[in-house]
Every structure is written in C-alpha cells, then in structure tokens.
Amino acid sequence: MDIFLTILGLLFMIFGLIGSFLPILPGPPLSWVGLLLLYLTDAIPNNWTFLGITLAIALLVFALDYVIPAIGAKRFGGTRAGMIGTTIGLIVGVLAPIPGGIIIGPFVGALLGELSNKADSKTALKAAFGSFLGFITGTFIKFIVAIIYFGLFIKIFWDYKTIIF
Numbered sequence: 001m002d003i004f005l006t007i008l009g010l011l012f013m014i015f016g017l018i019g020s021f022l023p024i025l026p027g028p029p030l031s032w033v034g035l036l037l038l039y040l041t042d043a044i045p046n047n048w049t050f051l052g053i054t055l056a057i058a059l060l061v062f063a064l065d066y067v068i069p070a071i072g073a074k075r076f077g078g079t080r081a082g083m084i085g086t087t088i089g090l091i092v093g094v095l096a097p098i099p100g101g102i103i104i105g106p107f108v109g110a111l112l113g114e115l116s117n118k119a120d121s122k123t124a125l126k127a128a129f130g131s132f133l134g135f136i137t138g139t140f141i142k143f144i145v146a147i148i149y150f151g152l153f154i155k156i157f158w159d160y161k162t163i164i165f
Helices: 001-017 027-039 048-075 082-096 101-117 121-164
Strands: none
Touching: 001 027, 001 121, 027 048, 027 121, 048 082, 048 101, 048 121, 082 101, 082 121, 101 121
C-alpha cells in the first residue's frame, strides 16, 4: 500500500506542476494532496503541523490566483469596472475553447470593463496591461509553490525510501 500511495502522490505532484500553468487544474492544492498521500504511508511519521501549514499556503495561493489579476488592473489605474472585467474575462478565458484564452481573457475583460466605464483608451490599456502582469505574477507564484512542494516530496521520499520499498 505504501508504494501505491507514493506513486499516487507523485502523480498528484506532477499534476500540481502542470496545474501551475493550466487554470483548469488547481496546482498548489494538487501538489499538497501529493504530500498528504506521502504522509499517509506507514513509513513516514505524520506531521500534522507541517501538513496544516502547507495546506494553508496552498489554499492562500489558490485564492490569490483569482485576485492578483484584478489587483494588477487596479494598481495600473484601473477602476472597479476594470477589476470586474478582469475577473469575468478570467472566467470566460478559462471556459472558452480559445488557445491562450486564460491570458487573453483577463486582458480583454479589463479593457472592455474600462472602456464601458467611459475611460480613455490609454487608461483602459494600462489597466489591461496591469491585469496581464497580475496573471503572470499569479502563475509564477503558483509554479514556485508547486516546485517547493515537489522538492519537499522528493526530500521526504529520499529520507524514507528504504522503508517504503
């Protein structure tokens, strides 16, 4: 059973890394499930504090991934309409079968939100650019957290490999 849980945990780690770039998969929470599965083996002693802290970080990063693009739009001079447009564009970008929709959606959403708010084109473009930078920032943070969790998985596995196998 330990080998099965370890392999399943490794698969969750890989899906977590992929999910750092694909918005359909929640990257850090999937990576955390990989850590949890590793800790559920009989070979590795449970450390609920470690699992609790890493879960909190995974959920925080997951939530921030949907907020950071809107914050980026606001920081670059966007209004509430631009932030709402960014969020709607993100959702449409995820659901639309458009290549690169997750990148295009927040940008176009912020742009349309600002233009509907009667902003000039320069302000609307700045807000859309801020949204895009926010999306890139969120993706980078998710990737870093997934890489750290993957490294922790490998370290823990390496320390207990003789017991697992």
